[in-house]
Amino acid sequence: MLATVYSCAVVGLDGEIIQVEVDFSPHSMPAFTVVGLPDAAVQESRERVRAAIRNSGLQFPNKRFTVNLAPASLRKEGPAYDLPMAIGVLAATDQAPLEKLAGAIFVGELSLDGSVRHVSGILPVVHRAWQEGYECVYVPAEDAPQAALVPDIDIIPIPSLGSLIEHLYDLQPIPSYVRAPVDTSVPTDLDGLTDFADIKGQEHVKRALEVSAAGSHNVLLVGPPGVGKTLLARALPAILPTMSLEEALEVTRIYSVADLLPHDKPLIRVRPYRSPHHTISEAGLVGGGSWPRPGEVSLAHRGVLFLDELPEFGQHTLEVLRQPIEDKRVTISRAKVTLTFPANFMMVGAMNPCPCGFYGDPVRECTCSPAAVRRYQQRLSGPLLDRIDIHIDVPRVDYDKLTDDRRGESSATVRERIEIARDRQRMRFRDEPRLQANADMGPSEIRRYCQPDAAGQQLLNTTLRQMQLSARAYHRILKLSRTIADLAGADTIQVVHLAEAIQYRPRKVLY
Known part of the structure; x- marks a missing residue:
């Protein structure tokens, strides 16, 4: 039978x-x-x-x-x-x-x-x-x-x-599962995250992280050990905007396939935060296996991928990030199957300026030779650095600020501003369903939405010649300035927005 x-x-x-x-x-x-x-x-x-x-x-x-x-x-x-x-x-x-x-x-x-x-x-x-x-x-x-x-x-x-x-056999029928209403409120899981108000000093770094969160831009934090790079990165999820239901379902599907979905939380409402160790393999980072599975870049989809001690990652492992950062997805080909996983994430990297960590530090003298500093920093290739929108130095925190009892702006206050900026972007891209934030824009959208005024064009012209920027860096400055303008509530990109975006580019090679 x-x-x-x-x-x-x-x-x-x-x-x-x-x-x-x-x-x-x-x-x-x-x-x-x-x-x-x-x-x-x-x-x-x-x-x-x-x-x-x-x-x-x-x-x-x-x-x-x-x-x-x-x-x-x-x-x-x-x-x-x-x-x-x-x-x-x-x-x-x-x-x-x-x-x-x-x-x-x-x-x-x-x-x-x-x-x-x-x-x-x-x-x-x-x-x-x-x-x-x-x-x-x-x-x-x-x-x-x-x-x-x-x-x-x-x-x-x-x-x-x-x-x-x-x-x-209808002997003891099992009733259908009764669906509970989908919770669309702001997730309470944010309560356990580091609050911006508890981070002493580093106001300019907080501002850079606010800009990055408002437009989903990539960030590189450079500074000596112990100044708070990792703490700042861990505080970033607390200021990210709440995911829409569509984004939450998209992320939940990835975690369901990877079998990482919490049993008590069938729907992921908090943006992912992934922080793999620098010993991770290429397959673990971008996905792979004989039957491909999603890697860390896909598990960080719509969230943050934090790479601490960035130069310690294998050089070839870092290079495989270039395509996912640019295309917002990763394609894995095997003999019998080719699969594509989403990988639209914010990459946040943290690194010391040299092996000992104190190159350029005003307090402690660096013990590394110039050749050692050069070799250490050259572990990050130019094409990878070019794909990072915001490069920010994280200096030492003064003793007076460390002992100051006054608290700064809370993460909730910063998140409100970011939500308003994201609302402006959603309205701008309402006819572009594939675009969620300014960082997702391609050349055609940049030409349509990121045109500066005459004074801004002159500033860009001077910057391109003096800093010898690539076409990719030029487009990233425009996208970043569009985000800064959204935070300011401005409809057009002004010189002040461009100037702030330009200062987030590395002015020279670190060494």
């Missing part, structure tokens, strides 16, 4: 419908064969399915079963096919109603006792089922809140294989 159950595979960030065909041959020698390009985890499903069926009080005939996962050209990985394979076996042996399986998707890992466990990638699976017109999706009970983020499709939370069979 043949039974067909529908499941779903995750390819990149998208789902692909899988037909799980189970053929039962009662007059053949005992065997349980899985075909259709399964990986090792799928092959191991045979033992989990057999034990789960028997321990749920059901029968697993000791005969021949052949399971085909179609299409056979698509690689199947992970334990998510346990549940559909078990239902297929039960339907093929007349222990599950075959007519109830049409129009439904089954996803879940089985324990040996028959309980249904969490699997990764539920959000793209349910979204694909909704796109294909399926009526309901059977998911592990633990994953139901995440699955319910997709509207207009029934979500059935399954605690165990036995309870699913009782539901299919």
Whole structure:
């Protein structure tokens, strides 16, 4: 007897419908064969399915079963096919109603006792089922809140294989998961972040971070050890604008596929903050593997990627960042598949000016030779530095400021200004859905929205000649000045906005 159950595979960030065909041959020698390009985890499903069926009080005939996962050209990985394979076996042996399986998707890992466990990638699976017109999706009970983020499709939370069979026979129906209203308020998770008011001094650095957050620009912090570079970077998420529901769903899908979604927070409302160690590999940074997975640049999508001790990262590892920074996405090609992941992040780098950390410091003398300083700073290539909008020196904090009890502006106050600037950008780009912030603009949008007045053109002309800037740097100055003008509430880019943007460019090679 043949039974067909529908499941779903995750390819990149998208789902692909899988037909799980189970053929039962009662007059053949005992065997349980899985075909259709399964990986090792799928092959191991045979033992989990057999034990789960028997321990749920059901029968697993000791005969021949052949399971085909179609299409056979698509690689199947992970334990998510346990549940559909078990239902297929039960339907093929007349222990599950075959007519109830049409129009439904089954996803879940089985324990040996028959309980249904969490699997990764539920959000793209349910979204694909909704796109294909399926009526309901059977998911592990633990994953139901995440699955319910997709509207207009029934979500059935399954605690165990036995309870699913009782539901299919209408003995003890499992009610559909009741969706809770989406929380659109400002996330309270920000309370645990460093507040700008608690950072002493560094007012010009705070201003640079405010500009970067308002337009999603990249930043490089350079200064001696212990002056607060890492502290300032960690305070940055507290001033970032609240994500829209569309952005939150986009980020949540990435974390669902990467299996990093918190169980108690099905929807990510706080912008990501990723801070990988400098020993990270290229695959870990941009994504990869035999079957590509999202890397840190994708996990930081719509948020911050903080690279502390930037020159300590492998030089080739840093160079692979150039394409994601420019294109806002990363494409990973393998022999059998090419996948594209979103990577629209703010890169914040922090570094010392030399190996000892005190080159140019007015208090402590640098012990490095000029050659050592040059070698250290040349670990960052010119093309990578050219893609960083804001270069800011972080000096020592005076003793008087450290001991001053007065508090500065709070992160909430700064965030209000940034929200207003982002609202101006959303209105400007209302007909450009791919643009979320000024940093996303391309040459055509820069020509349309970033034209300075005559005095500004003269200042730019002089700056280009004296600083020998590239065309990319010229465009980044214009985008940065547009953000500064948005913070000031100005409709046009004025000379004062251009002057501030220009001062954030490195005036000379550090060494």
